[in-house]
Amino acid sequence: MPEKQNICKIRKLNRDKSPKSRVERLTAENGKTMVQRAEGAVIRHDQRPENEVSMPSPSDQDEKSTKKGDKTLEDRFGQLKDQMDTIQESKANETPERDGNAIGKAMRMGTEFVVSVLVGAFLGWQFDTWFDTKPLWLILFMLFGFGAGVNNVLRLAKKEQEAGLMDEKDQGQ
Amino acid sequence: MASEQGGLDPIHQFEIKTLFPMEFFGIDASFTNSTLYMVLAVGLSAAFLIFSMRGRALVPGRWQSVAEMMYEFIANLVRQILGSEGMKFFPLVFTLFIFVLFCNVIGLLPTDLFGIIPVPHAFTVTSHIIITFALAMLVMTVVVGYGFFKHGFGFLKLFIPDVPVVLLPILVPIEVISFLSRPISLSLRLFANMLAGHVAMKVFAGFIISLGSLGTLGVLATVMPFAIGVALTALEFLVAFLQAFVFATLTCIYLRDAMHPSH
Numbered sequence: 001m002p003e004k005q006n007i008c009k010i011r012k013l014n015r016d017k018s019p020k021s022r023v024e025r026l027t028a029e030n031g032k033t034m035v036q037r038a039e040g041a042v043i044r045h046d047q048r049p050e051n052e053v054s055m056p057s058p059s060d061q062d063e064k065s066t067k068k069g070d071k072t073l074e075d076r077f078g079q080l081k082d083q084m085d086t087i088q089e090s091k092a093n094e095t096p097e098r099d100g101n102a103i104g105k106a107m108r109m110g111t112e113f114v115v116s117v118l119v120g121a122f123l124g125w126q127f128d129t130w131f132d133t134k135p136l137w138l139i140l141f142m143l144f145g146f147g148a149g150v151n152n153v154l155r156l157a158k159k160e161q162e163a164g165l166m167d168e169k170d171q172g173q
Numbered sequence: 174m175a176s177e178q179g180g181l182d183p184i185h186q187f188e189i190k191t192l193f194p195m196e197f198f199g200i201d202a203s204f205t206n207s208t209l210y211m212v213l214a215v216g217l218s219a220a221f222l223i224f225s226m227r228g229r230a231l232v233p234g235r236w237q238s239v240a241e242m243m244y245e246f247i248a249n250l251v252r253q254i255l256g257s258e259g260m261k262f263f264p265l266v267f268t269l270f271i272f273v274l275f276c277n278v279i280g281l282l283p284t285d286l287f288g289i290i291p292v293p294h295a296f297t298v299t300s301h302i303i304i305t306f307a308l309a310m311l312v313m314t315v316v317v318g319y320g321f322f323k324h325g326f327g328f329l330k331l332f333i334p335d336v337p338v339v340l341l342p343i344l345v346p347i348e349v350i351s352f353l354s355r356p357i358s359l360s361l362r363l364f365a366n367m368l369a370g371h372v373a374m375k376v377f378a379g380f381i382i383s384l385g386s387l388g389t390l391g392v393l394a395t396v397m398p399f400a401i402g403v404a405l406t407a408l409e410f411l412v413a414f415l416q417a418f419v420f421a422t423l424t425c426i427y428l429r430d431a432m433h434p435s436h
Contacts, residue, residue, distance in 0.1 A: 104415065108362065115358040120350045141346070148351035 109156055113149035120145020183375040187300055210296045214275035247421060254425040255432065262428050265315065269308065270421040273299060277367060277413030300367040305360035312424045313356045320431035331434040359423055366416050370409045377402040
């Protein structure tokens with residue numbers, strides 16, 4: 001009995017099949033197979049439970065062997081949910097652009113803004129020394145620098161927001 | 174006070190020292206400690222990659238899988254941002270990443286590890302803005318050069334946003350300035366991170382010495398700056414990797430503009 005191997009599989013199904021979550025599970029136990037359906041990421045999990053291998057069947061689906069109560073089923077659902085969560089987490093972390101700490105992002109926005117203003121001011125100052133029109137270009141280009149800075153920061157923020165929305169979407173599935 | 178003691182001065186570690194004076198056509202091209210550590214970074218990274226890929230095993234060993242992981246990491250980054258036709262820039266991005274990464278990490282080592290080197294402490298090449306600015310200008314030169322080579326004057330479309338013509342006199346200078354600020358913010362980010370991190374580490378290490386000279390209570394109190402110093406060291410390793418990665422990412426993002434200049 002303890003050497004029996006259970007293979008749990010969750011298959012990604014077409015979502016329009018049912019609005020609610022279904023679990024597909026392939027369990028090899030005592031030569032019998034049970035199929036339950038799950039929605040979510042593809043997980044292949046081989047496991048060898050130490051205590052009891054029997055898999056209770058859901059009452060509405062394939063009626064096979066029921067050795068233990070619903071508690072084991074509930075446990076297994078919980079286990080699967082945990083696994084799905086960890087896999088989704090690791091998938092979310094795969095996108096490297098979303099890595100990095102928040103301080104880094106904030107620093108980046110700050111430098112981006114300050115540097116734009118400084119570059120604008122420097123350009124204006126340089127034009128002034130070339131054309132001998134002391135404060136005109138400096139003022140103008142500093143304003144342009146502010147504009148460029150705001151533009152850069154907004155662009156960054158927009159990218160962050162899009163990434164955040166994608167994250168929410170992933171979790172909502 | 175601190176500058177007299179030398180060892181406690183947090184800026185002391187960034188000093189450039191000439192090891193072998195050299196001069197070409199009146200230009201000072203001495204072999205300094207910065208040069209030495211750049212040579213070290215190039216040599217070590219080349220040695221690491223050559224040594225680890227020596228076996229070329231189908232099933233990679235430990236060293237080989239580290240090298241392959243680095244390769245895959247940057248290759249995925251380039252493929253993600255530039256597409257598969259952007260893989261021609263992979264050598265550039267990978268070289269920049271490896272060089273910056275090795276410079277950052279070598280700078281974190283206490284030099285006693287290599288007793289042969291005639292420098293009292295490890296030197297962080299990337300903590301000098303001229304180095305990071307040179308790297309950023311290299312990237313921008315490639316961006317501008319490839320942009321004009323590929324699109325001719327169509328590259329200038331990069332500076333023309335998709336807005337009514339009336340707004341162009343205002344928005345074109347803004348776009349130009351934000352393009353010109355790129356090499357500066359790119360270099361400033363790497364430089365500032367490395368400089369600030371090393372100064373912070375040195376300051377907290379200095380606290381340990383100052384507190385230690387205050388008697389028994391002071392010696393007991395050194396636990397606090399020591400703990401922060403340990404935490405900072407770990408953080409700096411993360412920053413060293415992260416900044417190399419950010420440099421590579423931004424290089425890719427800027428190269429994408431050269432490949433597809435229209436917004």
